[in-house]
Amino acid sequence: MKTAYSLKETPEEIAQDLQTQFSIDSPKAIVFFASSAFDPEAISSSMYKAFPNATVFGCSTAGEIVSGKMLKKSVVAMAFEDQIIDTINLSIIKDVKSDKAVEDAFAVFEKQVGKSMLELDPTAYVGLILVDGLSMKEEELMDKIGDLTNVTFLGGSAGDDLQFKQTHVFAAGQAYSNAAVLALLKPKIGFDIIKTQSFSASPRELLATRVDEQSRQVLEFNGKDAAAAYAEIIGASVEDAPKHFMKNPVGLIIDGEPYVRSPQQIKDNHMVFYCNVKDQMKLSILESTDIVKDTQTALAEKKAEMGKLGAILNFNCILRTLELESEGRTEDYGKIFEEVPTVGFSTYGEQCIGHVNQTATMLVFKG
């Protein structure tokens, strides 16, 4: 697996630059993550033209990650060569709000692979999902994906450099909003998943007693206005509660592991989250730990399990990136991936089993 990045000015120059750096005759697939500073149609089209025989896909970002670095206003890319990937298939969901979005996308895969998605061996196949980060449809997509297959799909929600106006996914030379790209990979080498978040669960819990799932709002925790209940449990005033959001989000604890739900804002005494909270969901108040140290540990543990790590796709939450930036530690985070070919981006949400926040989900290939 090879990675490259470009800081050139135009989509055409960037695609040419990446093509030169890869110097591979005919990569099987190219995944790329592009700053929203670049025209989405132009970057997708240029990348497609630069690698005419490859499956080319990607999305817009809120910052890019490449081996050893966290970047802005760049395009990062990974080239999958023939000896790494047996097959790769793409399916584009052009309307994530469609009731049959996943079924239709999976029908494409089933036709290509010749098997039901439910029959596919999850140790032989892995899926990637890149989805419009402003669609608020990630939970529904992931729920449906989990209903229809045992293959793990992981990925990230596309970003737009914190403008929150429009995000894009890219496939086969086109750029789409309100859309998702699914990729089904059958690697020739070993692979595994990392899901890491830097929080420990406190014994303090909130029970969601009234919610509006569609708008990702919790109206009440513990039978009280959600904002008041959250403020009370962390020992702050409602006015000061947002100052605690970054370090004290809430988490659904499953087998001891937090699935983070991050508060976004207080609105009319309710709490708006970056992912939805179900009615009667019991959530623990989380306490932040060290992102750099925890990520190093997660990689070291995976390396101990797998042996040498060959490549990593890293979907890293923008809130983690903002925390690293505020602490002046982006360089330290980038360096964690210095020795392993890595690309990734700062996401507006991460996917692994479900939709989560303040997490990094990674697809790791064996070296």
Added chain:
Amino acid sequence: MAGREKHLMGSKGTRRSKGNPAVAKVVKAKFVLEGINPDEYPAGGCVHPANIQ
């Protein structure tokens, strides 16, 4: 009906996982993320069996 919901959840997990513990773990996590925690239905839960497809 005692424990029926828990049994149905367990049976779905077993059917889907075919004995693969990693898949069983994922199926359980998926249930919990969807708001149904199998660990919280020891005897007579209140989830309608129709919701456990």
